[in-house]
Amino acid sequence: MILEGTVLRGPAFDPVEGRVVVEDGEIAAVEEGSARSEDIILPAFVNAHTHIGDSIAKEAGGGLSLDELVAPPDGLKHQLLRETDREEMVEAMRRSLRFMQDGGTAACIEFREGGVEGVAAIHDAAHGLDIDPVVLGREELAAMEAGDGFGASGARDGEFGRERTATREADKLFGIHAGERDSHDVNAALDLDPDFLVHMVHTDQLHLERVADDDVPIVACPRSNLVTGVGMPDLDELAATTTVALGTDNVMLNSPSMFREMEFAAKLSDLPAREVLAMATHNGAAIAGLNCGLVEPGRDARLLVLDGDSDNLAGARDPVRAVVRRAGTSDVAEVVLGAAD
Template structure:
């Protein structure tokens, strides 16, 4: 089946080059991106009405389990909110916890997110609860309870802090890694990055309080980094050195972190990150494309998911916005002007495929 989205501003390739034209999809794959109006035959034509076509978002770090506790413990410390005895587990144990997770996933999709990575608490049972309502591709990184071998049930291990498990316990868990993902919160509330790097993570999350030596270690090893600046600000733990991180050679993704602390809205995450950087470093030249790349295609690479750059041969996995009248830069329009109500269509592969 051939479908054409015509009359659009297409953000083509990794550089998000604005092409005034159309996208041809055949059997779920982008067959052609062309300029001008589509003149072919034998296709269903969708008039994009001058809207923007851009890759769907990737929420590279989220905790969906506390969705039933929006702003729970908002004036408590981060430890009181999310540590092992934190109030977030009140949300995990809420009678509507699974419905709340499903609602968060629906909100994510409505806002153009079609892939995610969840650090899933609750062991094997918690993994199963998330899978029961999962509506899009994702990487579920679990945390074992007692002696559970969670690698048989999910995509890898998502460690809260390096001190969560004893060295012996960590060593035993990592023996069963078998090529699956291992990721860890590092430098969120304090600088424990060098210790976290000892487990050879596939990526690290936060780096909020990482000092120069810790950043240097991450950068030299080119470990991918997932930033969650809205959550860091919401939890009151600081702001990462965005300048150093974006100027490094590391692959950078963005995530929204705990739903308890932030709505899982990647549009808000992009806007906050872009403006925060410009304000902190008095740098009006910071390119919004770097933030858009972190919120879309970089996340897919970090998580080992199919590339959703808009180019021939890739799966069709993109948003179509309403026309952004008077917007002179479609990338900037995406990064800090549109909201979920401006997304008129989300085109993505069926899940499960």
């Protein structure tokens, strides 16, 4: 497979005219030269924090507080999850995964409710699709063993020391929500030595120093934080402290669109477009341990091709900035996620 156009190459996403050569599902070469296409070729997205099960309750719970919406075990989402039969759940998750795939998302890091059965359900939902959910089980150690790690709700909800130890011994991911409602659970979350933190809206200087010292990545979900009314993360400060990735969080509250999340993050902060694009691609891939997120030889060919001559993107002077702040699903020309011959 050969893709031609403006290639956002390497970790700096340098726009170069040329082509990407794909062989056996891997990027074999990135070659500069004249291109016969106006397409823009970039890495596919990695959505670094999702709750895909909430697809059964889109736009439910308007006006409720964060705790009323999502706090275990009696928040609205948990009530609705318990009331939903498996077939309906799997189909709802499949539709969200397909939406994400069609919008150029290669993978997501999913905090999956429902124990072992919840992990099995999202695997069934993803069957036959090219998007790869990295599934962090919840509620029981067996769910971690059945999935790719453990996703903890937050230090205020439990101690999670046993789960952290077991996850480390299994060499799997351990992520935990922290600093979403307030800063009171951040130190306890950091004491668990997590592989990554989610949210970090509310932080003190001590927390940021600990994050920097331990090099703990953070997944920010600014649209979700806005909707739930908990405040907004200081993306500039977080990015100056550690690696930051982007997630769309709860499908009940937000469309799982990385285009929307990127645009919102870019306009919320003073970060360069290249840094925001890294948050939506390479940084999430690094947290998940995936060999994608950059257009360079040796990476898995998980790529997004945008029509640079669409009515929306035509005339853009800065292709990286246009991708981050302007592009949307209507500009998608091709999504390359499977192995290519």
